[in-house]
Amino acid sequence: VSAYAPPVQKLIAELGKLPGIGGRTAQRLAFHLLRASEEDAVALADAIREVKERIGLCEVCFNLADGPRCRICEDERRDFSLVCVVEEPGDVIPIERTHEYRGRYHVLGGALSPIDGIDPDDLKIAELFARIEGGEVREVVLATNPTTTGEATALHIADGLRERTPQVAVTRLASGLPVGADLEYADELTLGRAFTGRRAV
Amino acid sequence: VSAYAPPVQKLIAELGKLPGIGGRTAQRLAFHLLRASEEDAVALADAIREVKERIGLCEVCFNLADGPRCRICEDERRDFSLVCVVEEPGDVIPIERTHEYRGRYHVLGGALSPIDGIDPDDLKIAELFARIEGGEVREVVLATNPTTTGEATALHIADGLRERTPQVAVTRLASGLPVGADLEYADELTLGRAFTGRRAV
Numbered sequence: 001v002s003a004y005a006p007p008v009q010k011l012i013a014e015l016g017k018l019p020g021i022g023g024r025t026a027q028r029l030a031f032h033l034l035r036a037s038e039e040d041a042v043a044l045a046d047a048i049r050e051v052k053e054r055i056g057l058c059e060v061c062f063n064l065a066d067g068p069r070c071r072i073c074e075d076e077r078r079d080f081s082l083v084c085v086v087e088e089p090g091d092v093i094p095i096e097r098t099h100e101y102r103g104r105y106h107v108l109g110g111a112l113s114p115i116d117g118i119d120p121d122d123l124k125i126a127e128l129f130a131r132i133e134g135g136e137v138r139e140v141v142l143a144t145n146p147t148t149t150g151e152a153t154a155l156h157i158a159d160g161l162r163e164r165t166p167q168v169a170v171t172r173l174a175s176g177l178p179v180g181a182d183l184e185y186a187d188e189l190t191l192g193r194a195f196t197g198r199r200a201v
Numbered sequence: 202v203s204a205y206a207p208p209v210q211k212l213i214a215e216l217g218k219l220p221g222i223g224g225r226t227a228q229r230l231a232f233h234l235l236r237a238s239e240e241d242a243v244a245l246a247d248a249i250r251e252v253k254e255r256i257g258l259c260e261v262c263f264n265l266a267d268g269p270r271c272r273i274c275e276d277e278r279r280d281f282s283l284v285c286v287v288e289e290p291g292d293v294i295p296i297e298r299t300h301e302y303r304g305r306y307h308v309l310g311g312a313l314s315p316i317d318g319i320d321p322d323d324l325k326i327a328e329l330f331a332r333i334e335g336g337e338v339r340e341v342v343l344a345t346n347p348t349t350t351g352e353a354t355a356l357h358i359a360d361g362l363r364e365r366t367p368q369v370a371v372t373r374l375a376s377g378l379p380v381g382a383d384l385e386y387a388d389e390l391t392l393g394r395a396f397t398g399r400r401a402v
Contacts, residue, residue: 004265004290004294005255005256005265005267007248007251007252007255007256007267008252008256008265010248010251010252011248011249011251011252013248014244014245014248015245015248017241017245018230018233018234018245019229019230019233020226020229021230025221027291028220028221028289028291029219029220029222030252031289031290031291032219032220033219033249033252033253034252034253034256034258034265034290035258035310038253040218041249041250041252041253042249042250042253043215044215044216044218044219044246044249045245045246045247045249045250046246047208047211047212047214047215047216048212048234048242048243048245048246048249049242049243049246050208050211050212051208051209051211051212051231051234051235051242052234052235052239052242052243054206054208055206055208055209055235057235057236064205064206064209064235066206066208088229088232089205089232089235090228090229090232093205109236
């Protein structure tokens with residue numbers, strides 16, 4: 001008996017291509033799907049197919065869209081002079097929930113990470129530059145994550161924009177103590193940021 | 202804009218049903234699939250469908266099988282008087298690789314874990330008892346993992362077999378120092394097991 005039947009090997013291989021899913025996890029997921037009801041397994045397969053058939057990326061901002069443009073880019077009431085740059089489509093939702101932002105978005109599709117082989121070409125950075133050079137925008141808000149990769153991405157974009165479109169304001173989301181946090185338990189990096197970014201009251 | 206389009210929500214929900222895949226991971230995997238090429242995403246969907254169409258569980262031992270019985274249960278040269286009980290189909294392969302075992306298997310489909318809601322009814326334990334009561338077998342080797350859940354499962358099965366088929370020998374894989382290990386770096390549980398299980402030389 002030499003390992004698994006070809007369809008099982010194939011499933012383990014395909015699952016293993018997913019980000020963050022290693023060989024052992026792929027095997028565990030494959031066994032789960034093998035044990036799962038026909039109905040549950042097919043529901044997952046169909047959900048993958050359907051999402052690829054029905055959902056694409058917005059041609060303007062690369063957010064998820066069920067047509068050529070996402071609902072935000074199609075909404076004429078949004079402020080077209082503001083563009084908020086985020087890493088993932090999932091970052092748009094928490095920002096929308098704040099009701100603090102009425103501009104549009106630009107979804108990069110990740111963050112720069114040379115160690116993982118993610119270069120500017122892998123993200124929608126050239127598209128952002130072209131979009132801003134197209135005029136109309138007066139401020140770009142960099143809302144990549146306050147992580148090493150998110151900061152590197154923000155810096156790279158800020159440099160590129162300063163060079164190409166010096167008339168456009170480039171801002172970064174404030175970093176500091178989360179609301180409701182206890183200073184005693186704040187990590188030193190966050191506390192350091194809170195000092196650097198202190199404001200007059 | 203209220204969260205994601207229905208197909209995206211559906212995909213996140215289906216991915217979230219996989220074991221060990223939480224909400225945030227499901228979302229990350231969904232975005233990955235959305236960005237992936239049509240070809241890659243469809244390959245995964247097809248691999249899931251194909252495995253469900255072509256692979257099932259062996260009617261005797263519940264190992265993976267591309268027919269009613271797995272290749273091991275169909276192999277007449279195997280020793281039918283020995284049954285090795287394992288948690289997952291993935292456990293059969295390393296045992297086969299040792300070439301130390303020529304009996305058949307019984308795949309439970311997991312280990313008892315009340316905390317995760319995995320009871321005897323969720324595993325192929327009743328099927329094991331029925332199989333052993335059917336006669337022919339003289340020894341059952343319990344090869345569940347040397348973990349808390351694996352040990353609990355082995356104990357539960359040993360008790361059940363002692364009650365139902367006292368004439369059948371029930372053994373457990375030896376636990377102790379791995380071959381090539383350095384005693385200095387052994388954890389105390391493993392070292393304790395190595396002492397308890399010490400043998401005359």
